Amino acid sequence: xxxxxxxxxxxxxxxxxACALTHRNPFELLVATVxxxxxxxxxxxxxxxxxxxxxxxxxxxxxxxxxxxxxIIRSTGFFRNKSKAIRAASQRLVEEFGGEVPRxxxxxxxxxxxxxxxxxxxLGVAYGxxxxxxxxxxxxxxxxxxxxxxxxxxxxxxxxxxxxxxxERWIEFxxxxxxxxxxxxxxxxxxxxxxxxxxxxxxxxxxxSGKVPPWERRGSAPEKRAKGKKGKARAxxxxxxxxxxxxxxxxxxxxxxx
Numbered sequence: 001x002x003x004x005x006x007x008x009x010x011x012x013x014x015x016x017x018a019c020a021l022t023h024r025n026p027f028e029l030l031v032a033t034v035x036x037x038x039x040x041x042x043x044x045x046x047x048x049x050x051x052x053x054x055x056x057x058x059x060x061x062x063x064x065x066x067x068x069x070x071x072i073i074r075s076t077g078f079f080r081n082k083s084k085a086i087r088a089a090s091q092r093l094v095e096e097f098g099g100e101v102p103r104x105x106x107x108x109x110x111x112x113x114x115x116x117x118x119x120x121x122x123l124g125v126a127y128g129x130x131x132x133x134x135x136x137x138x139x140x141x142x143x144x145x146x147x148x149x150x151x152x153x154x155x156x157x158x159x160x161x162x163x164x165x166x167x168e169r170w171i172e173f174x175x176x177x178x179x180x181x182x183x184x185x186x187x188x189x190x191x192x193x194x195x196x197x198x199x200x201x202x203x204x205x206x207x208x209s210g211k212v213p214p215w216e217r218r219g220s221a222p223e224k225r226a227k228g229k230k231g232k233a234r235a236x237x238x239x240x241x242x243x244x245x246x247x248x249x250x251x252x253x254x255x256x257x258x
Contacts, residue, residue, distance in 0.1 A: 013184075023126075031052075035073060038077050088111075103123070104131075135157045135174070136154075139181070142181045145185060
């Protein structure tokens with residue numbers, strides 16, 4: 001894969017690629033990113049103006065009642081857990097960080113409700129610090145289709161991307177793949193004929209011929225290897241086969257003579 005060429009073409013196709021969450025400071029970005037879990041950025045952006053008007057900083061947010069916060073963010077889904085996480089994170093920001101959002105991965109991961117993806121978003125977008133590559137569903141899907149990773153989960157994909165990309169490209173590249181995944185390389189029907197990188201993409205020739213790439217089929221190579229290892233282990237006696245329940249025959253019903 002010619003990575004410089006790939007990046008240049010994606011830049012030309014998506015010159016507006018950037019964080020889609022509306023925010024004015026690191027705290028608002030942190031909260032918006034927590035709310036974006038299992039929710040669209042569009043929906044989050046509809047909710048946050050009213051939320052931040054009422055609770056603009058960690059001090060006010062930690063004093064918000066659970067019930068009031070739940071009602072405001074209800075439409076983002078999982079509102080109970082999100083409310084608890086936002087209030088607890090605000091509490092810790094005030095108590096341990098003087099009300100400021102920290103600038104390191106280690107410190108951000110100490111905040112309730114903050115995992116590596118959220119921490120990478122805050123560091124990259126708010127502070128311009130590249131500590132990792134943000135891997136959401138779009139980044140994971142597009143990375144696999146482009147052959148940049150065969151990882152099955154975000155951590156594996158992130159590890160592969162960090163290995164092949166220069167650190168100074170980590171932040172930008174995630175934005176480019178997110179926008180490309182939303183606009184062109186969509187999950188169900190990728191728009192390969194109009195894709196600016198279809199000649200670089202190993203998946204394009206399959207989709208263009210009406211087929212599904214091997215790495216997107218059920219029972220693809222990694223899964224077969226896993227099943228193969230389990231089968232070999234069972235043959236060696238390391239894994240005991242499951243016993244089938246014995247079927248008991250029911251006695252035939254007697255018919256009465258009429």
